[in-house]
Amino acid sequence: MCRDNVMEMPIVFLLLHLFLIFTAHAVNPGCECLLFSATYGKDYGSFSSPDYPHPYQDNINCLLYTFIASRDEIIEITFKDFDVQKSHLDCERGDFLKLFLHLERPEVNEYTPWSGLLCGGFTDIPHVLYSSGPGLVLEFHTDRKTSNASGFLGHFRFIDRRMFQTDGQKLPGTMCDHQFISSNYSLTHGRFYSPRYPSSYPKNIKCAYRFRGRLKERIRIVFEEVTLQKGDL
Structure with missing residues (x-):
């Protein structure tokens, strides 16, 4: 106690x-x-x-x-x-x-x-x-x-x-894969995070973040912070 x-x-x-x-x-x-x-x-x-x-x-x-x-x-x-x-x-x-x-x-x-x-x-x-x-x-x-x-x-x-929730859609059956699809009903911008951020991420994981824009759109990604352990890609 x-x-x-x-x-x-x-x-x-x-x-x-x-x-x-x-x-x-x-x-x-x-x-x-x-x-x-x-x-x-x-x-x-x-x-x-x-x-x-x-x-x-x-x-x-x-x-x-x-x-x-x-x-x-x-x-x-x-x-x-x-x-x-x-x-x-x-x-x-x-x-x-x-x-x-x-x-x-x-x-x-x-x-x-x-x-x-x-x-x-x-x-x-x-x-x-x-x-x-x-x-x-x-x-x-x-x-x-x-x-x-x-x-x-x-x-x-x-x-x-909730300040660190990824704005994309988590793909079913995966641990941390997300997709971000542009549409009339989606935001024009958002955020994505590694698992557990801002805490340390788990060992032995592989996460995919897939972005898909509409015709005549381009995708702009800005990394605000990247901190990876040596040997992680």
Whole structure:
């Protein structure tokens, strides 16, 4: 069970011992959970590592930052500061922040696939992250080695996911193929997105976007943003 929390972070972590243990759907029964489900009229809410900006504790077994949006929203995470001790290049051991970006429900367990691991300094990480659905979880671990690292500070906000809907028609029987056909009843312009945009796209996919204009029409395509992982075409 998580306890809702969007209080000022220094107060939060002074009261951290009051939070309930997240046993029902946690990665392990020892996880503690902070729940963020509203910004209470502000443009964004804040979250941070324990004791920030002072060095965080060692031997944090599992601290979950759980963000819950409404059904038609996604979550935007913006890191304002990040300093997590880096013991290994792949961040799989030592101190790290594990990302769960693609959740339909704000729940994780030991079988939930994670999206990435973060450690190191501010220049080592992506500064902005997006969920693909209404749930996002950050899982914080530290080892037994004492560190002078200050941890992290971030902002979160909820965004209407309908802003990123492709205007074309999805072809039946396909995962992500779309067609755009000009007619008297269609818009003269529109938008198209890769799957899960603005979050990271899935692995091993192939999407086709087919555009068909009418006689004497030409099609103009403008890419506003293209970010592809090395090896993807």
